[in-house]
Amino acid sequence: MIAFIIRRLLAMIPTLFFVSIATFVIIQLPPGDFLTSLQALAASSGSGADKAAMDNLRHQYGLDQPKWVRYVKWVSGFPRGDFGYSFEWKRPVRELIADRLELTILLSLLSLVLMWVVAIPVGIYSATHQYSGTDNLLTALAFLGLSVPDFLLGLVYVFIGLFIFHASVTGLFSPRLVDASWSLGKVLDLSNHLFWPALILALAGMTQLIRILRGSMLEVVGQQFVRTARAKGLSEQVVIHKHAVKVAINPLVSVMGMQLPQLISGATILGIVLSLPTTGPMFIRALTSQDMYLAGTFLLFLALMLMVGNLIADVALAWIDPRIRYQ
Amino acid sequence: MSDGIDRREFLRVAVLGAAGAASAVYFPARGAVRALAAIPEKYTESPMLAGLVKQGKLPPLAQRLPAADDILIVKPIEEIGQYGGTWRLVWKGPADFHAYGRENYEPVLRWPRDPKDPIQPGLAKRWQFSDDGKTLTLFFRKGLRWSDGKPWTVDDIIFWWDDIETNKELTAAPHAEWVVNDKPMTLEKIDDATIRLKFAGPNGLVLQMLAFHGNQWPLNFERFGFFAPAHYLKPFHPKYNKDIKDYKLFNQKADDLNPERPAMTPWPVSQYRPGDAKLIAIRNPYYWKVDPQGQQLPYIDRLELTLVENNEAAATLALSCQVDMQYRSMDLKKFPLFVGKSGECGYRVYKWRSAQGSAVLFWPNQSYDGDPVLRKIFQDKNFRIALSLAIDRKKINAVSYLYQGIVNAPTVVPDSAYFVPEVAKMYQEYNPKSAGEYLDKAGLKLGPDGKTRLRPDGKPLEVTIETQLQGADLDAVQLAAADWNAVGVKAVVKTMSRDLYWPRATGNEVQIATWFGDRGIEPFVDPIYVFPFDERSWMAPAFGTYYKTNGAKGEKPVGSLAEMQKMFDQFKVTVDRAKQVAIGKRLVQMAVEECTAINTVGATPVPLIVKNNFRNVPIQYMQDWIIMSPGNLDTIQFFFKKP
Numbered sequence: 002m003i004a005f006i007i008r009r010l011l012a013m014i015p016t017l018f019f020v021s022i023a024t025f026v027i028i029q030l031p032p033g034d035f036l037t038s039l040q041a042l043a044a045s046s047g048s049g050a051d052k053a054a055m056d057n058l059r060h061q062y063g064l065d066q067p068k069w070v071r072y073v074k075w076v077s078g079f080p081r082g083d084f085g086y087s088f089e090w091k092r093p094v095r096e097l098i099a100d101r102l103e104l105t106i107l108l109s110l111l112s113l114v115l116m117w118v119v120a121i122p123v124g125i126y127s128a129t130h131q132y133s134g135t136d137n138l139l140t141a142l143a144f145l146g147l148s149v150p151d152f153l154l155g156l157v158y159v160f161i162g163l164f165i166f167h168a169s170v171t172g173l174f175s176p177r178l179v180d181a182s183w184s185l186g187k188v189l190d191l192s193n194h195l196f197w198p199a200l201i202l203a204l205a206g207m208t209q210l211i212r213i214l215r216g217s218m219l220e221v222v223g224q225q226f227v228r229t230a231r232a233k234g235l236s237e238q239v240v241i242h243k244h245a246v247k248v249a250i251n252p253l254v255s256v257m258g259m260q261l262p263q264l265i266s267g268a269t270i271l272g273i274v275l276s277l278p279t280t281g282p283m284f285i286r287a288l289t290s291q292d293m294y295l296a297g298t299f300l301l302f303l304a305l306m307l308m309v310g311n312l313i314a315d316v317a318l319a320w321i322d323p324r325i326r327y328q
Numbered sequence: 329m330s331d332g333i334d335r336r337e338f339l340r341v342a343v344l345g346a347a348g349a350a351s352a353v354y355f356p357a358r359g360a361v362r363a364l365a366a367i368p369e370k371y372t373e374s375p376m377l378a379g380l381v382k383q384g385k386l387p388p389l390a391q392r393l394p395a396a397d398d399i400l401i402v403k404p405i406e407e408i409g410q411y412g413g414t415w416r417l418v419w420k421g422p423a424d425f426h427a428y429g430r431e432n433y434e435p436v437l438r439w440p441r442d443p444k445d446p447i448q449p450g451l452a453k454r455w456q457f458s459d460d461g462k463t464l465t466l467f468f469r470k471g472l473r474w475s476d477g478k479p480w481t482v483d484d485i486i487f488w489w490d491d492i493e494t495n496k497e498l499t500a501a502p503h504a505e506w507v508v509n510d511k512p513m514t515l516e517k518i519d520d521a522t523i524r525l526k527f528a529g530p531n532g533l534v535l536q537m538l539a540f541h542g543n544q545w546p547l548n549f550e551r552f553g554f555f556a557p558a559h560y561l562k563p564f565h566p567k568y569n570k571d572i573k574d575y576k577l578f579n580q581k582a583d584d585l586n587p588e589r590p591a592m593t594p595w596p597v598s599q600y601r602p603g604d605a606k607l608i609a610i611r612n613p614y615y616w617k618v619d620p621q622g623q624q625l626p627y628i629d630r631l632e633l634t635l636v637e638n639n640e641a642a643a644t645l646a647l648s649c650q651v652d653m654q655y656r657s658m659d660l661k662k663f664p665l666f667v668g669k670s671g672e673c674g675y676r677v678y679k680w681r682s683a684q685g686s687a688v689l690f691w692p693n694q695s696y697d698g699d700p701v702l703r704k705i706f707q708d709k710n711f712r713i714a715l716s717l718a719i720d721r722k723k724i725n726a727v728s729y730l731y732q733g734i735v736n737a738p739t740v741v742p743d744s745a746y747f748v749p750e751v752a753k754m755y756q757e758y759n760p761k762s763a764g765e766y767l768d769k770a771g772l773k774l775g776p777d778g779k780t781r782l783r784p785d786g787k788p789l790e791v792t793i794e795t796q797l798q799g800a801d802l803d804a805v806q807l808a809a810a811d812w813n814a815v816g817v818k819a820v821v822k823t824m825s826r827d828l829y830w831p832r833a834t835g836n837e838v839q840i841a842t843w844f845g846d847r848g849i850e851p852f853v854d855p856i857y858v859f860p861f862d863e864r865s866w867m868a869p870a871f872g873t874y875y876k877t878n879g880a881k882g883e884k885p886v887g888s889l890a891e892m893q894k895m896f897d898q899f900k901v902t903v904d905r906a907k908q909v910a911i912g913k914r915l916v917q918m919a920v921e922e923c924t925a926i927n928t929v930g931a932t933p934v935p936l937i938v939k940n941n942f943r944n945v946p947i948q949y950m951q952d953w954i955i956m957s958p959g960n961l962d963t964i965q966f967f968f969k970k971p
Contacts, residue, residue, distance in 0.1 A: 033827050039549055041796075041830035042423055053500030054551060061497075061575065089422055090602035091583060097603045159644060167672065169648045171641065172605070172634075176650055179606070273637050276644065278605055282637040290423065291827070 002319065009312050017305065024300040025072050028293045034064050035088045035291045042290070062088055075294055084301075085294025089287070094298045098280065102302060104173075105272075105279040109264050109306075111195060112203035116260075120207050120253075124214025125246060131219060139211070146208035151267045154201045155274035170197075171276035198275055202267050206260045210253055217249040251322050258314035265303055367396055368622030374411040376629050377613050387477070389624060392614045394471035398453060400617040402962050405441075405944045408619055409627035409967030415942075416652045418642045419607065419633045422585065425548035426953065427656050428607060428633055429584065432593035433959025435542035436466065436554055437535060441961055443849045443950070444745050446905065447535045450542070451480075451592065461530030461903035466538075468521040473614040474590035478559050482523040487558035488545050489515055491565055497575050503552055505537035508901075510878075532902040533853065540853045540954065544591060548584050556582060557590045592616075594626040594964045607633040617964060627967035646937055649673035653945060653966065655680055655936040655958075660730060661800065663935045674940050679933035683952030685738035686845035686927030687729065688797060688804045689857065690715070694924075695870035695883055696839055701785050705770065706839075707887070712923040714766035716755040718815045719808050725929045727807060728800040733929030737920045739858055741848040741931050743950045746912040751920040756927075763815045774816055781816035790818040795842040796829035804928045805842055834863040836873075841866035845927060850954050852899060852912055858919050859892035860885055867924040888922045941969045 036055045059065050063074070075085050084094040127136045162170030169175050178190050221227065222245055230240045272281030280299055287296035319325050373381075373389045380386040393399055419427035437455070438448040452466045472480040492498050494512060506513045511528035518524060525534065538554065545553025562568040564578045572578070581589060585607070587597045594617075595609035609631040617625045634650065636642045642657040647669050658666070666677045692706040692715070705711050725733045737754050740746050772781040772789055781789045791812075795805050802823065809819040819840070824832075833841045843866065845857060856864045860871035863882075868889055873882030875893050885893060895915050902908040919925070931950070938945050944965050951957035 031827065033831060037831060038827045039423070041826040043549060057497075057500040061579070087602070091422065091580060092602035096601075101603075163644065163647050167648075169650065171644050171648070273641075276636055276641040283603070286421070286637065 002316075005319075006312070006316060009315070013305075013308050013312075016308065017301070020304045021076055021297070021301055022072070024297045024304075025068075025075070025293075028288075028291070028297050028300075029068060031291065033291065034059070035062070035293065036064060038289075038291045039088075062086075075297065084298040087287070087292055087295040089290050089292040089295070094295050097295065098283070098298060098302070101278060101280045101283060104277070105265075105268055105281070106306070108195065108199055108202065108268055108277070108279060109261075111199040112206070112264060112268075113257075113260075115199055115203040116207045116210060117253075119203075120210035120214060121246075121250075124211045125218060125241065127211065127215040128218030128222065128249075129241060140215075143208040143211050146204045147212075149204075151201050151205060152270045152274050154204065155198070155271050158197055158201060159275065173278060198271055198277060202264060202271055205267070206263060209260070210256065213252055213256060214249060217252050218245060221245045221249040247321075251318065254314060254318045254321060257317070258311040261310035261314075262307055265306060366620075367399075368401070368618060368620065371399075371618060371622040371624060373624045374611065374627075374629060376411070376611070377624075380613070386613055392473065392477070393618075393624065394469045394473075394616050398469035398471060398616075400449065400453070400469070401620055402617050402625060402965055404619060404965040405946055405961070407943065408621055408623070409944060409965060410970055411623070411627055411629070411967075412970075413628050413968035414630040414632050414652075415628050415966070416650060417631065417633045417654050418636050418645050418651060418657060420636060420638065420642070420657065422548065422602065424657075425550075425584065426956075428597075428609065428631070429547060430656075430953075430956045430959040431631060431963045432591070432595055432609075433543070433956040433963070434591075434593040435539055437538040437542055439539045439850070439955040439960040443743050443955065447539050450539070452538075455535070457903055461532070461901070462527050464525045464527075464531070464534055465518070466523050466525065468523075469616060470521045472521075472592070472616055474557055474560075474592065475596045475612040475614055476560070476590040477614060478557075478590065479520075480555075480592060481520040482517050483520075484555040484558050485523055486515055486517060487562070488554060488556045489513075491567055492545055492553075492556060495567075498578075499551065503541065505531075505533055505541065530901040530903050532900050532908055536850065536853050540850075544584075544593070546579075546582055546584070560588075560590050595628075595631045605635050607631075607635070609633075615964075619965065626964035647673075649675075651937055652968075653936075653938045653942045655934045655951065658935045658937060660732065660932065660934060663730070666935050666937055675937050675942075676940060678936040678938065678947050679732065680936045680949050680951045680957075681734075681741075681931045681933050682846065683741050683743065683848035683950050683954075684845045684930045684932065685736070685740055685848040685857075686925075686930040687733060687932045688801050688808075688842055688928045689738055689845035690793065690805075690808065690926040691841045691843075691866040691924070692791075692926070693836065693839055693841060693866060693868060694889065695836055695860070695868035695885070697836065697870065697883075698839070701783050701787075702791065702839060705772070705783065705789070708770045709922060710766045710770040711772065712926065713755050714763040714770065714815065715812060715817065716923055716926045717757065717759045717766065718763040718811045718817070719926070719928065720758045720811055721756065721929050722758065724804045724807050728804040729929060729932045732933050734931040736927075736930050738845050738925050738927035738930065739848065739916050739919050740851060741950060744849045744851075745909055746851065746916050748913050748917045748920070751917050754920050755923055760811075760815050767815065767817070772816070779816060780818055788818065789816070790820065791839050793819055793821045793840040793842060794829060794832060794838045795821060795823055796826040797823075797842055797844075801844070808926075808928060833866055834869055836863075836869040838866065845925070845930065846952060847954050848930065849950060849952050851916075852896075853954060855896060855915075857925060858915055859896060859924070860889050861893075861896070888918065889924070892918055939968075941971070943967055943969045 036059050040055050063071065078084060082095055087094050087097055090097055123139060127139050130136050159170050162168050173191055173194050175190050178187050181187055227240060227245055230244050268279055269281035269284060272279035273285060284296065284299040287299065371389055371393060377386060381388055417427060436451045438450040440446065440448050451472065452468050454467045456465045468482065474480050493502050502512045508527040508529045508531050514526045516524040516526060541552045542554040545556045547553055561578065561582055564572060564581045566572045566575065580586065585597050585600055587600055594612055594615055596612055597607060598610040599608040611626055611629050615625060619625060634645060636645060639657050639659050643662050645651060646654065646658065647665060670677050692712055694707045696703045696706055721735045725731055735756050737752050737756060767781060771784050775782045775788060783789050793805060793809055795802065797805055805821055809821050812819040832838050847854065847857065851858050855861050859865065860868040860875055862872045862876040863869045865872035868885065870883040871885035871889055874884055892915060895911060899908060899911045902911060934951065944967060946961065
């Protein structure tokens with residue numbers, strides 16, 4: 002198992018290398034560069050920096066060098082933890098994204114936990130009470146949750162917060178606590194501001210998990226080993242929770258690997274809707290303004306998060322189901 | 329247009345006082361209220377600073393203010409204010425620098441509150457031209473200090489000129505306003521507070537430029553200015569510090585958002601790192617202006633700017649009562665939402681008009697070289713007039729701008745000194761029949777189908793409008809295109825991102841270009857929309873390039889456009905303001921008569937949100953970026969009124 006994990010971790014390095022090339026190429030695809038974008042922006046907001054001045058800046062930023070030179074410069078900084086310089090923010094990329102990455106990971110983990118904590122009991126209940134009134138209601142809700150995009154829920158949340166509860170719904174803290182030092186009140190305020198986005202983000206995945214678990218439970222409950230367990234005279238509690246769920250949960254773990262990318266892209270859009278200081282808003286802005294090292298580093302880290310997430314899912318699967326062996 | 333007049337009456341009472349005698353000599357006609365204001369008997373300061381003085385962290389006020397005769401006295405718009413408070417705003421990051429920068433508009437000379445008034449004193453208290461207009465002497469206030477307490481002298485101007493503006497590593501070429509007859513200006517220091525600017529010929533634009541570009545360098549990414557803190561920056565400049573090899577660190581330190589950097593502005597940045605959710609700016613203890621009662625300005629202690637991603641997020645903050653006074657990033661279409669929240673949040677919502685001759689402008693490209701037949705058509709005045717007459721502006725006003733725009737010929741707004749009432753309504757009426765006649769005159773006869781007009785070479789007439797506009801503005805473009813189709817000019821709208829549009833438009837590749845028609849108050853500091861000035865003049869980018877490069881690149885213009893370039897040459901060397909305005913008016917008139925740009929509706933408003941107790945903000949005002957709105961209103965006299 003340990004060997005397997007190490008092998009997988011080592012395999013990530015070449016993958017990341019290819020991702021970095023792909024990222025760099027993709028980011029360079031749109032015509033122009035950060036400075037053409039800046040020039041157009043300057044013109045629309047009023048000023049008109051002329052071409053000579055822009056070429057001067059282009060030289061300072063090293064944007065006049067060939068693409069491969071820029072790539073090598075960017076990549077060669079990685080071992081030192083140097084991910085280049087953000088043109089727009091005029092600050093090293095690493096300093097800029099550290100806090101935001103933390104928050105994105107926190108938000109994603111929180112919604113992952115929420116997803117599972119809710120999905121498993123509800124899924125089991127739905128399966129054991131098939132076609133009951135509650136099951137039908139939960140099914141209906143699940144389909145609703147699956148089909149409503151998370152950004153729309155985000156907007157609904159903003160609307161309800163603003164016009165019904167008259168509360169601050171965007172950002173991480175209420176205005177009166179932003180500058181306050183850490184206290185119990187501030188922690189509660191933060192969790193209140195994080196809980197709802199996490200829930201919105203978790204909803205689609207949660208309902209998906211509920212459906213999967215319900216289906217898989219129904220299949221498992223009809224199998225012979227469950228009948229045997231019942232025949233042994235085990236209580237229904239033990240039959241379901243110890244025997245059936247253990248088997249039925251396998252597909253959920255495999256799905257987890259697939260849910261991570263959804264979670265990350267969902268967090269991007271939701272971050273914009275709710276003005277959260279996550280990677281999302283800054284990432285999109287870096288893409289539109291062609292702030293290439295910043296955008297590239299974000300892409301790289303999102304890819305890394307994905308790979309780590311997949312690895313965790315694989316390991317969890319092996320741990321839960323001893324039938325799966327890695328050579 | 330009763331708006332403008334009411335407002336002027338209103339402002340006349342409130343116009344800035346304390347101007348030097350010299351300026352009165354040069355502007356005898358206007359500026360009735362520039363009698364010297366009485367010097368206050370004593371000076372007082374914000375309790376916040378008084379506290380610091382008591383703790384010994386700050387010298388007493390008397391030692392921080394300039395010499396008594398040289399303190400600028402600013403008259404409040406409504407009433408004398410009270411100290412204190414935090415002004416909460418929103419901004420969209422460094423690219424939205426103006427959200428912070430215009431609150432801190434602090435140049436050598438100032439744009440007046442009323443655009444029809446002359447340029448006002450700023451850091452310089454008066455100025456004097458030599459008789460031939462080639463030399464300008466600037467007399468600065470004595471005893472000015474940077475926000476760190478170090479003296480401000482004309483050496484800070486010389487540092488900027490010698491080591492920034494004429495340093496090729498930092499500035500590709502000196503800005504055009506400092507170059508006359510191809511020769512950069514020379515500076516002569518008289519004493520610490522007096523400097524002489526010498527040009528190779530008369531420089532008629534220099535006063536406007538000192539109001540427009542006379543700020544501390546670099547104004548973020550725009551990279552223009554007139555002075556820089558030599559004592560702070562020299563250690564980071566490779567010329568003065570041999571350990572430093574390139575200008576990266578220098579640029580970082582000179583940045584307007586660097587909290588360490590001293591400034592002359594009312595609220596220098598005090599707490600900010602790039603990417604932070606908040607930018608905090610705190611009052612400058614060495615600020616050199618007072619109100620008529622001798623209270624050191626600004627009234628407000630702190631600015632707090634919250635970072636948001638887009639206008640929607642900005643609106644969300646405004647709707648949750650988290651802004652005190654803001655119009656930037658507020659969309660007109662959200663006006664009813666803001667009004668709905670005004671009771672709960674305790675703010676007023678007004679409409680400030682934008683100085684746009686037209687919210688959207690169309691430019692048939694007269695130097696288009698992709699198709700010689702189309703180029704001939706675009707160069708035909710009759711064709712352009714026909715396009716203007718074919719547009720139903722009332723419909724556009726209703727659909728895109730909630731009936732809030734004004735139908736008026738493009739280029740300038742009625743508030744401008746260059747407004748020419750005689751041509752204000754020229755080619756503005758909706759008259760498809762007359763448009764058809766003009767098209768016939770241009771030799772574009774209706775084809776056999778009776779719908780499409782044919783070009784002289786017999787092909788159907790089809791033009792492409794390229795645009796980067798979005799939302800309501802894009803709707804306006806589509807409506808105009810439909811109107812043109814109706815008179816037989818097949819118009820195809822191609823939308824694209826700004827990054828794609830910009831190189832195409834400046835590269836002379838676009839048939840009909842579109843953009844916002846702003847700079848309607850003072851168009852001549854950057855007259856790209858009046859005549860072909862440079863590659864951004866989309867009525868003929870190639871002609872503009874020719875003008876900018878003195879014929880080295882681009883294409884030699886012909887006809888009226890060439891004539892307008894010659895008129896602007898005259899404008900530039902005319903030091904006498906009255907004569908200059910006359911030339912400017914002739915240029916504006918000619919641009920309208922030649923119909924070089926086709927307009928929709930102009931002066932569309934933006935919502936202004938202002939807290940009930942946030943005072944001294946005029947209700948009616950024409951905002952524009954050239955005059956650094958709301959900077960020219962003296963943001964330092966805004967205040968929170970205590971109950």
